[in-house]
Amino acid sequence: MKGYMGKILFIDLTSGAYWERALPDSMPAALIGGKGFGIKLLYDLLPPGTDPLDPANPLIFVSGPLTGTLAPSMRGCLVSKAPLNGMFDDSYFGGHFIQEVKYAGYDAIVVTGKACSPVYLVISDDHVEYRDAAHLWGLDTYETCDSVKAELGDATFRVCCIGPAGENLVKFALVDFEPHRQAGRGGLGAVFGSKNLKAVAVRGDKGIEVAHRESFIEAVSQAHKQLAESGDTQEFAKYSSVSLLPFSNEFGFLPVRNFQDGSTSQAESMNAAAHESRVWMRHWACAGCPIHCGKMGMIKRGPYAGAICDNVEYESVGLIGGNLAVSSVEAMAFINQTCDKLGLDTISTGGVVGFAIEAFERGLLDETSSGGLKLSFGDHRSILKLIHQIAHREGLGGLLADGVVEGAERLGKGAPDFACAIQGLETPAWGPRGSAGMGLAYVTGDRGGCHQRGFPIGYETSGSWPKGEMADGWHLEGKGELVSWEQNLLAALYSLTICEFGRSGVSYDTYRSMLAAATGLSLSEEEFLLVGERIWNLIRLFNLREGWTQDQARVPQRFKEALPSGVMKGHAFTDEDIAALLEQYNTARGWDDSGRPLARTLTRLGVDALMEPLFEGK
Amino acid sequence: MVVTVKIHGTLKDAAVHPSDRMELADGATVSDLLIAVGLGSRVPALIIADGRAVRPGDRLANGAQVSIFARVSGG
Amino acid sequence: MRRLYVDASLCTECRLCQLACSFEKTGAFNPRHGLLRIEVRKSGLISEPIVCVQCENPLCVRACVVGAITKGDDGVVTIAPEKCVGCGRCADACLHDVIVMQEKKARKCDLCNGSPKCVAACPTRALAIVEEVSQ
Numbered sequence: 001m002k003g004y005m006g007k008i009l010f011i012d013l014t015s016g017a018y019w020e021r022a023l024p025d026s027m028p029a030a031l032i033g034g035k036g037f038g039i040k041l042l043y044d045l046l047p048p049g050t051d052p053l054d055p056a057n058p059l060i061f062v063s064g065p066l067t068g069t070l071a072p073s074m075r076g077c078l079v080s081k082a083p084l085n086g087m088f089d090d091s092y093f094g095g096h097f098i099q100e101v102k103y104a105g106y107d108a109i110v111v112t113g114k115a116c117s118p119v120y121l122v123i124s125d126d127h128v129e130y131r132d133a134a135h136l137w138g139l140d141t142y143e144t145c146d147s148v149k150a151e152l153g154d155a156t157f158r159v160c161c162i163g164p165a166g167e168n169l170v171k172f173a174l175v176d177f178e179p180h181r182q183a184g185r186g187g188l189g190a191v192f193g194s195k196n197l198k199a200v201a202v203r204g205d206k207g208i209e210v211a212h213r214e215s216f217i218e219a220v221s222q223a224h225k226q227l228a229e230s231g232d233t234q235e236f237a238k239y240s241s242v243s244l245l246p247f248s249n250e251f252g253f254l255p256v257r258n259f260q261d262g263s264t265s266q267a268e269s270m271n272a273a274a275h276e277s278r279v280w281m282r283h284w285a286c287a288g289c290p291i292h293c294g295k296m297g298m299i300k301r302g303p304y305a306g307a308i309c310d311n312v313e314y315e316s317v318g319l320i321g322g323n324l325a326v327s328s329v330e331a332m333a334f335i336n337q338t339c340d341k342l343g344l345d346t347i348s349t350g351g352v353v354g355f356a357i358e359a360f361e362r363g364l365l366d367e368t369s370s371g372g373l374k375l376s377f378g379d380h381r382s383i384l385k386l387i388h389q390i391a392h393r394e395g396l397g398g399l400l401a402d403g404v405v406e407g408a409e410r411l412g413k414g415a416p417d418f419a420c421a422i423q424g425l426e427t428p429a430w431g432p433r434g435s436a437g438m439g440l441a442y443v444t445g446d447r448g449g450c451h452q453r454g455f456p457i458g459y460e461t462s463g464s465w466p467k468g469e470m471a472d473g474w475h476l477e478g479k480g481e482l483v484s485w486e487q488n489l490l491a492a493l494y495s496l497t498i499c500e501f502g503r504s505g506v507s508y509d510t511y512r513s514m515l516a517a518a519t520g521l522s523l524s525e526e527e528f529l530l531v532g533e534r535i536w537n538l539i540r541l542f543n544l545r546e547g548w549t550q551d552q553a554r555v556p557q558r559f560k561e562a563l564p565s566g567v568m569k570g571h572a573f574t575d576e577d578i579a580a581l582l583e584q585y586n587t588a589r590g591w592d593d594s595g596r597p598l599a600r601t602l603t604r605l606g607v608d609a610l611m612e613p614l615f616e617g618k
Numbered sequence: 619m620v621v622t623v624k625i626h627g628t629l630k631d632a633a634v635h636p637s638d639r640m641e642l643a644d645g646a647t648v649s650d651l652l653i654a655v656g657l658g659s660r661v662p663a664l665i666i667a668d669g670r671a672v673r674p675g676d677r678l679a680n681g682a683q684v685s686i687f688a689r690v691s692g693g
Numbered sequence: 694m695r696r697l698y699v700d701a702s703l704c705t706e707c708r709l710c711q712l713a714c715s716f717e718k719t720g721a722f723n724p725r726h727g728l729l730r731i732e733v734r735k736s737g738l739i740s741e742p743i744v745c746v747q748c749e750n751p752l753c754v755r756a757c758v759v760g761a762i763t764k765g766d767d768g769v770v771t772i773a774p775e776k777c778v779g780c781g782r783c784a785d786a787c788l789h790d791v792i793v794m795q796e797k798k799a800r801k802c803d804l805c806n807g808s809p810k811c812v813a814a815c816p817t818r819a820l821a822i823v824e825e826v827s828q
Contacts, residue, residue: 235689
């Protein structure tokens, strides 16, 4: 089938062996690619109950059928069981790496086992090479990437790697995908580290073909036109995701000082115009993307002057800027880059550091326990020192490197009340206070409390969604239907696998047209949503198998305290709210009241057929 | 009557007469305000007046605080 | 004389130009098979499309031992594939390293008969086709 490369590469680091398998014929129509292929592979290959840092936990790099073509659908997906919370984890990354995996001839690459000493993999021309990485161990992600390319003597290789955080098994360590993109959440960098895998380099000389040339070009032109004409998209193009800051701040969704507040008077010094005038120099784009939301820039003033860096995304502005009260765009950019170099997820890091600063202010931590560090909101110097400690599990890093939930539990003395995480994943820069729908999205997210698995805020604030009116963030009605619908839609879109900034302009019809023209797979709107629903159910079955229970679906005490400011001032969650939302949600999904898919739902979705293992774990 | 206005992002770049304080006729609507600031054909994603989402046809009150946003979906 | 014009300050590294070129010339997508390349410098601050500029004194023409490369009246330098023996001397000599060896033949930019696909694909107008007026 065109669009796909038709092969999956398996690499076992323990034995050193590698082999190819043909992509099973049944997979494209049932699961499309990306997220869908990821869950199927993980379900089959992970022995139930495996610890995420055990060699048997597979690392799965997946592409979609549109990846690497002219279509604006350029993200890749890294799938594994997350060290941070033990759940299914699909972490998306843009850039130019996953395209190279397809050019090398593969729809997916699966890495299992553990090397006996640090290695990096070189994949090219149907050939896998193991190279010693002892001399790279300890280098940051930028240094690693440059060194690998220099050693290979070919700058056109695409490289992904970990920094010290992944080497030290920090549970929110990321995998860096050069240039400028990361698989951030869940600690997949630690999975790399547990395998003694420092980096993977790929280059490919094959070309991706499409089934219907003319209609593909036409569908892509339509997509490009939609992007150019969408005001939403053009906002991203000019001001990147930071363009969301004024909206978030006005409503009270922004994390401020460890989620103590939802808005800040400093918002204007942190907004897109500030970044643009002080740091940004030119636009940057992922492979094949006309939106170019990325920005390359240079810090020109202050203690970090001279650093060349890419832009601070909205989430990082929220969790580093807002949450840690760092209002200088220069300091934010430098902290962001430091996290990227050390290999730390900025969202989790902002949550963990925010927690630590509050603990310090409350006297639960002091200079003795912090090794002399005096922590306070806004003090970027001590924040940077703490971040280095975390990456190396030194000083306070020892307490914090396993995530905010674990850290708070160990600290005790009421600390869990202000550890802001849901289902074990540090909370992103959106509420949830102020949005009943977001609360539901977080407690039902497939990889934990993630903001990219259903984003009801836009519909709640504008009062409508594609099926009619939508109640605002104060009200619970309709949220079960809304959140489950969007989770299904995003699951299908993440199989292509799109960047959701593209979704701001490209219509769902056009995405389906591109898929049909590229592969011959013609899915109606309903069938497309069904694929998403099917994927979502498979993931819930996986999580249940791995020990997830619905009592994880709750919010910490901090989110039960009234939001102090913003349009949604006063909003807070109660246990009754969560219970009511979950009931609506489980009913909408055809799940029982413990969150388990009912047999009739699985039959309707054809999940039974998918339970037949297509791949064998070792 | 007078309303205070905050216009965000590329809408601010597009507005011909962006101003913090707009003088409007009594009973003016949101639509009138959009025309007055010169947003013309650009359709904002969301308009908030005194903390509540409003539509083009809604009337504005004297002293209303209006925020005009280009984007409201996540990332 | 027609040639491509580049304003690298507008280039975003999206590689839509390379994707469009490879699709046009090979029927499949791989930026490596596009007949222009992107050079990234200064720790990623700069990305510059490197294109065939249809040289006034084309070294590739001089390097070819079988006369397969010619500069036309419109200024475009073209390789005749039926004459090319795949020795690679033109690629060795090329000023900008934009001659690509593919399936034992040398390939270079021919401006797509006056409607370059790369220019059409570029979302920021970093690439343009210009007509040079000679003195």
